[in-house]
Amino acid sequence: MKSVRRVTQVLEVSQAGAIVPVDLVLPSEAKECFGLQAIVTGLFPEVESVIDFGELSVSFNGRESHPIHQLVPYESAQTRQVSTTRIGLLPLSTPLVSGSPVTGFYRDLGRQQEPFTPYQVRISFNLITE
């Protein structure tokens, strides 16, 4: 029976310009990734909302499929309060080979001023499982 499952990977970004590898194996019952969402979690009072807070690249099936290479935005708390939309889910339709790795990287693009505040990036994979 088909069902939907969400798997989240949390990346820790500890310094400006950091490059954090994405390296995980999705559950073997996952047959397709139908969406991905990357959200910066943290509050940086000195940073306005920007569309290029970081850069994310993700490949599936041992780099056979590379559907994502995009900028990751940051929404300030103020913007978040008045915004009527939320940072959206990127729709995908990527068939998955069971047990194959998901690889890639997140790169901080240095939008914070000194001192740097460590933060997290939550990457959620929406999966169809069987």
Next chain:
Amino acid sequence: MLLSSRGVKDYHMDFYTLLLLENEQITPANRGWHFLVSGELPNGLEIISETHALKVGTTAPATLQEFTGQMLVKLPEGAVLDRLDFIRIIPKSSVA
């Protein structure tokens, strides 16, 4: 094995040398896969491609450093490095 698992039946392979003439440079865009063969890289050197990014000294080393397509190379201040060498593989389109 690496290529056949990606469905690549035919490909062009050569050595690709990137001369480091500036502290920051971008390679031309192409469909190639670049496997890094240079050793003894300076700490702080960054190689960022579409599928993989390496920052020497901070990123956990992978067994195979593979970069796809266009690359951005950033040399840290004071680093002495004049070239990077790669094995480059460009898949050929298969005709049915």
